Amino acid sequence: MTIDVANRYLSLHSLTTFAHVLLVRDDAGEPKTSPHGDAERVNLSPQCKRRAGRMYMRDEANLGTGPLASHAWGVRTREWALRVAEALRDEHGWEPQAALEMARTSLRGVGLNFGSTPNTAFLTKVMIFAPEKTGTTLAKIIQEHRVELETWAAAVSAAAVAAAEAKTKGKKKGKDTRVPPTDVAAEFGEDGGPETEGEATGGDEKVAPMPARIKARLICGLAPADAIDIALYGRFLAEVAGAGNVDGAIQTATTFSVEPASIVRDFFSSADDFKITRQRLGTDFTDALARLNAVAPFNTEEPQAPNEYALDDRGAGMTGHQNFFSGTFYAHSVLDRIQLRRNLTNGGMSRENAERAAQDAELALVAAFVNAVPSAKKNTTAAPGTLPKLVLAHSGPRPYNYAAVFEKAIHRHEGVPSLIAAERLLEHHAMITRKHQVEAGAVLSYDIATINYLDALRDAGNLGPTEVDHTAQLSPYCPAGQPA
Incomplete structure (x- = not known):
């Protein structure tokens, strides 16, 4: 029509x-x-x-x-490397750590940048809006070109090590900023660290060019395809040339x-359940009098503190304001x-x-x-x-x-x-x-x-x-x- x-x-x-x-x-x-x-x-x-x-x-x-x-959808996330690694592990039998490293290296090969801290090492610096099946799609492409990608990834790793060594020699007190594998990443953890779209660039090593035909296939895997919400709301992916930016229709x-503007500053108080329970039960005056009688009335020394922690049952558990x-x-x-x-x-x-x-x-x-x-x-x-x-x-x-x-x-x-x-x-x-x-x-x-x-x-x-x-x-x- x-x-x-x-x-x-x-x-x-x-x-x-x-x-x-x-x-x-x-x-x-x-x-x-x-x-x-x-x-x-x-x-x-x-x-x-x-x-x-x-x-x-x-x-x-x-x-x-x-x-x-009945329509396909997109997902906005920084975790595509984790999703690709999961698919490599579960659908193609890769070892977890090898899957993680290959997923991150492959995505960096198409132009995506990653964080430089242990918690963000496998998270892209910006959220990527891509079809929900992207993890499976990219994993299949990586599996089909596994031998060639492993050779390329080894060369990338060797170049990074050489660059780090050269930097160390140039500066006696230089610091190797490469991010080591972490236990969280090895377990495909969900701890993404700070909810920011940008990280320091100190941890990004220079990646050797990926074989052109493989890169083209991976970029196609990131394309919007039939994701209905990407067609509606659009997508801008500046880091990957030719990745299929979409002008939103909304x-x-x-x-x-x-x-x-009518804004009310609302005072609130929160009850502490244990404190309320003690308030309802009342104060045990018998015990309090026993403690007082145990202290000599004319003793000038400081009385011994009771063994139990003194609890204050007055007031609310917490107070504050919210607009x-x-x-x-x-x-x-x-x-x-x-x-x-x-x-x-x-x-x-x-x-x-x-x-x-x-x-x-x-x-x-x-x-x-x-x-x-x-x-x-x-x-x-x-x-x-x-x-x-x-x-x-x-x-x-x-x-x-x-x-x-x-x-x-x-x-x-x-x-x-x-x-x-x-x-x-x-x-x-x-x-x-x-x-x-x-x-x-x-x-x-x-x-x-x-x-x-x-x-x-x-x-x-x-x-x-x-x-x-x-x-x-x-x-x-x-x-x-x-x-x-």
């Missing part, structure tokens, strides 16, 4: 009210804020929203309930509050339908399969946009259970971002912020559809007051979008009949 240029972009907008949550934090652990229009606003970063959406789609697919249940704006925020937030995302199909066909799909996958991906994306909520502090806020008060979806020849509608912050004395925001959003959308001659799209609400407002607009003949009852109906690719 050829996408009409007039409907290339699917623009998604939502208004969601959160109460006392902390969905994302800055480096100091505080809610993220920035100025917009006439007031400071609370922000949810695009990265946080994108990950929530991607993981929602993946979880649904793993349960076999989402549109993408644009995500920073989500921000339509009201001025939370509340408010109605505007979120916006865009899907480039043509780019999505291009990514899928570039990955090797036929046009027919790419079209089917693209339609499934759009349905899954819309469901994630409506339902996915960042999971930070979920156990003490239950934020993932929040549904939007209004969702608007429409197509057009270009993206449409309505953030400017909320340049003037909505204050509570003006009325219910979410209803005022819905009124502004729909009025602005009506103006855009009239002036740009684009379709009005569809609107979905999970809020009674907002639904009543939509009913009033419809009765007055002023509701442009079609009101729907299910997320799939926000897309023109909704399955025939009622969605499951």
Whole structure:
């Protein structure tokens, strides 16, 4: 199916009210804020929203309930050397240490860099987004070229030793920075050390060129292939030339509050279970009096401390502060339908399969946009259970971002912020559809007051979008009949 240029972009907008949550934090652990229009606003970063959406789609697919249940996925990790080594060990019978060394040396041969500390020696310096079967795929290629790669790896190792010796001779107090094998790595440990994307480069030895045909095959093994989330969100792998960088088909704006930032510094206290138990049982005064009577009343020397540890049963076990925020937030995302199909066909799909996958991906994306909520502090806020008060979806020849509608912050004395925001959003959308001659799209609400407002607009003949009852109906690719 050829996408009409007039409907290339699917623009998604939502208004969601959160109460006392902390969905994302800055480096100091505080809610993220920035100025917009006439007031400071609370922000949810695009990265946080994108990950929530991607993981929602993946979880649904793993349960076999989402549109993408039958599609392949990608994985973002620094542990590809460990995954390749596992496959070499389990599927091809390699010795664990030999598998680890070959996996790391091979990946360095295609251009990837690794950490320089014992805990990061087998972790790439940046996370690599690749198909979930990449470990098995690369291990098979390495096994097929084992003899040639072992000869090449031995030459690499000898060159590294020679370079280290030369450095030592040049500096009497020089330090050999090569990373020795570790017990953690030998056991394929999961301790990845610091969660950073960059390491010092002191531990990287110069790697001799890998045989060209083997390198080309390994690079193909890192290619995005049919991983549906790579086609959606894109991938940039600067370290490996020709590894298949992908321009994402999804644009995500920073989500921000339509009201001025409302942050509450919340005091908390935590109970110590043993202390509470002693408090409930009460103080044993008999024992306390016995101790006092054992001390001579006129003895000027310091009394002997009791044998048992003196416990203080007063107060809470621990206290502290945590910042939370509340408010109605505007979120916006865009899907480039043509780019999505291009990514899928570039990955090797036929046009027919790419079209089917693209339609499934759009349905899954819309469901994630409506339902996915960042999971930070979920156990003490239950934020993932929040549904939007209004969702608007429409197509057009270009993206449409309505953030400017909320340049003037909505204050509570003006009325219910979410209803005022819905009124502004729909009025602005009506103006855009009239002036740009684009379709009005569809609107979905999970809020009674907002639904009543939509009913009033419809009765007055002023509701442009079609009101729907299910997320799939926000897309023109909704399955025939009622969605499951």
